[in-house]
Amino acid sequence: MSEAARFTEVSDLAPATESLREIRHHIHHHPELAYEEVQTGALVAEKLEQWGWQVTRGVGQTGVVGTLKVGNGTRSIGIRADMDALPIIEQTGLPYASGTHGKMHACGHDGHTTMLLGAAQHLASTRNFSGTVHLYFQPAEESGIDSGAMKMINDGLFERFPCDAVFGLHNHPGAEPGVMLFRKGPFMSAGDKAIITIEGVGGHAARPHLTVDPVVVAASIVMALQTIVARNVDPSQPAVVTVGSMHAGTANNVISSSAKLELSVRSFSPEVRTLLKKRITELAESQAASYGGKAVVEYIEGYPVVINSDAETDFAVQVARELVGDDKVVEQTDILMGSEDFAFMLQKRPGTFLRLGNGVGEDGCMVHNPHYDFNDRNLPVGAAFWTRLVERYLGQ
Known part of the structure; x- marks a missing residue:
C-alpha cells in the first residue's frame, strides 16, 4: 500500500453524498443573514455533538466551534466555514429554494458549511490523526464591515481554540467542479x-x-x-x-x-x-x-487583503494533488478583486485560503446572483479534502 493510500480519498466520502446533499438543501431552504444564523448554528452543533465532537456555541455571537482531540499529538489545526446568507430574492425555482422571501444562499456558504460537516463526520469516524482539530463555523462573512471573523477573534477564538495553522475555502464559479485553485501571497483584495x-x-x-x-x-x-x-x-x-x-x-x-x-x-x-x-x-x-x-x-x-503564507499553501497544494490529481490543481491562480474576512484570521495565524471550482458557462452562475446555486458535486470533494488535510497535517 502506498503512503498516500493510507489517507482519505474522494471515494471514501461517496457513501455520505446523499446525506450531505440533504443537509445542504436544508440549510439552503432556511437562509439566515449575518448574526441571525441561529437555526444553522443549531444544526451544526447538533450534528457535531452527534458525531462526538466537543461543541462551543455562541463564539462571536452566533458562531460554533467543534473540537476533536485524538492521540497524543501536540499540533493543532483550524478549518473555517462561513454560514450566512445574503439579502437577495431567490429566482432559481429549485424545490429546495429559499423559504424566506428576501434571503438567499447566493454565495454558497450552505455548501461550505456542509463540506466541513462532511469532514467532521468522517474524521470522527476514522480518527486517522494525532492532535487537535478545531472547526470554526463562522457567522457574518457577508457583512462587509462588522466581520464575523473579527468578532470570533475578539471573542478569544485563537486563545480558546488555538491552532498552528488555519485554512478556509470558497467556491469559484468559472472553474470546473472539483478543480482547486491556490495562490501564495496576496490573493484577494x-x-x-x-x-x-x-x-x-x-x-x-x-x-x-x-x-x-x-x-x-x-x-x-x-x-x-x-x-x-x-x-x-x-x-x-x-x-x-x-x-x-x-x-x-x-x-x-x-x-x-x-x-x-x-x-x-x-x-x-x-x-x-x-x-x-x-x-x-x-x-x-x-x-x-x-x-x-x-x-x-x-x-x-x-x-484587509487575503495574504496566504507560503508553507501552508504549498502543503495544501500537495494534499490537493494527491486527492484530485495534478490536472485539477492550479498552483498559482490569478489574484481576485473580491474580498474575504478570512483575511483577519490569516493576520493572526499562518494558513491559506483556496477556491473550489463551482462550474463554467451556464453551470457556473456568478455568486451574489438570484439564480446562483452551490454545486453538490463538490460536497464529497470538499469533505475529502478537509479530511485528508487534517490527516496529513496531524499525521501520526
Whole structure:
C-alpha cells in the first residue's frame, strides 16, 4: 500500500453524498443573514455533538466551534466555514429554494458549511490523526464591515481554540467542479465602502434655476470617480472603484434636496488603499462645490487583503494533488478583486485560503446572483479534502 493510500480519498466520502446533499438543501431552504444564523448554528452543533465532537456555541455571537482531540499529538489545526446568507430574492425555482422571501444562499456558504460537516463526520469516524482539530463555523462573512471573523477573534477564538495553522475555502464559479485553485501571497483584495451624501437645494422640476440639483451633482461625481483608477493609480497596481447604489428623489416633478451614493472600493496595497480614499473624498467634495452643493464622504475600511503564507499553501497544494490529481490543481491562480474576512484570521495565524471550482458557462452562475446555486458535486470533494488535510497535517 502506498503512503498516500493510507489517507482519505474522494471515494471514501461517496457513501455520505446523499446525506450531505440533504443537509445542504436544508440549510439552503432556511437562509439566515449575518448574526441571525441561529437555526444553522443549531444544526451544526447538533450534528457535531452527534458525531462526538466537543461543541462551543455562541463564539462571536452566533458562531460554533467543534473540537476533536485524538492521540497524543501536540499540533493543532483550524478549518473555517462561513454560514450566512445574503439579502437577495431567490429566482432559481429549485424545490429546495429559499423559504424566506428576501434571503438567499447566493454565495454558497450552505455548501461550505456542509463540506466541513462532511469532514467532521468522517474524521470522527476514522480518527486517522494525532492532535487537535478545531472547526470554526463562522457567522457574518457577508457583512462587509462588522466581520464575523473579527468578532470570533475578539471573542478569544485563537486563545480558546488555538491552532498552528488555519485554512478556509470558497467556491469559484468559472472553474470546473472539483478543480482547486491556490495562490501564495496576496490573493484577494481589501474591500472598503464609501458613502457620499450630497446636499443641494430642492425645488420644483420646472424651476431648476432656483435649485442646486443633487442628481446632477451625483452624476458628475460618478463620472469623475471613473478617472481615479484610470488616471491616478499606477497601472501595474490592481484597483476597483464601483458605484453600486445611487438614490435621490421620489417624484419626477420634484428636484430633491439630497442624494446618496454608495461605493465599493478594492485594492491590494496600503499605498493604493490610501490613495483611493484621498481621491474619492477630494473629487466628491470638489465636484459638489463646483455646482454650489456640498458632499460629505464617510469612508469605512472593511476587510484587509487575503495574504496566504507560503508553507501552508504549498502543503495544501500537495494534499490537493494527491486527492484530485495534478490536472485539477492550479498552483498559482490569478489574484481576485473580491474580498474575504478570512483575511483577519490569516493576520493572526499562518494558513491559506483556496477556491473550489463551482462550474463554467451556464453551470457556473456568478455568486451574489438570484439564480446562483452551490454545486453538490463538490460536497464529497470538499469533505475529502478537509479530511485528508487534517490527516496529513496531524499525521501520526
